[in-house]
Amino acid sequence: MALGRLVNGQWTTVWTERNEKGEFQRMPTQFHHKITADGASGFRAEADRYHLYVSLGCPWAHRTVLLRALKGLEKVIGLSIVDPVISEQGWKFSDKQGCIRDKVNQADYLWQIYTKANPTYTGRVTVPVLWDKHTNSIINNESRQIIQILNTEFNFFAEKMVDFYPKSLQAVIDQTIDAIYQPINNGVYRVGFATTQTAYEQAMKELFLAMEHWENVLGKQPYLCGDEITLADWCMFTTLFRYDLAYYGLFKCNLKRLVEYPNLWNYCRELYQYPGVKQWCNISHIKQLYYVGLPELNPSGVMPVGPIINFDLPYKCRDRQI
């Protein structure tokens, strides 16, 4: 079992995210500071001060890498990419293809970043992590909050003037991110990590009802919140992108493949082909994370050869009845 956690700053391999009913229960993240453009929060948006630690396999971290790229913040916020396979000591840094070592803290394992921020930290050691080089601490490790910060607070430095969280839509974006979280983003994990038939089937039911719902919505409008791409779409995208690659097979989310939902599949391809996105979609890291790094679900660590999915197939806006 590769998943573990820190207890009072000590690494342990006890994993506690399941209840007695065999249901997966995600533990909340603990670092929730905010960076603001004016510094009113105590953390001012500045160039070369903050650093992101991510896994390219992880859907939550993937959101933050995408926002960094979509806003054109690559020169402003540094990046380290962990080894795609979770080790006995959790996420580690390596020289594998597509990885970037930790040149900020020279850590070998991500848990060392957590104990540097808090020597008595107890909890999971997850990606993404937004690190502050000035205070030598973790600003935030919750993807949903990090993408809001990157979207909204760094405009002075951003090379691309796009806004995925416009004021006029914030309420609907928040509701949509809430709506997709439990059945879809976290839903695939609730399906995949369930250890009883009842827990599995319940999570499956919620996942597939939600997939059908958004399939219908995307038949009427181009994006989850209407006519504009928003943060909600990037939150949905990173789960959909992994759907047929990992969740359908390893997690047994297998009533339908993504490619069997015409609108969701079309939408996924459109977001993949949005400028700046595909460069940060790493199928090899995704397969390694899920198939090699979760021995509890795949003890042999053998990775499937397929499926062959062409995310570059042209997408059709015209098919939608907008």
Ligand SMILES: N[C@@H](CCC(=O)N[C@@H](CS)C(=O)NCC(=O)O)C(=O)O
């Ligand atoms: N709520 C967090 C979830 C982050 C998360 O669970 N990341 C996973 C990777 S997909 C992780 O780092 N897992 C390592 C572990 O649990 O030990 C977020 O959205 O940022």
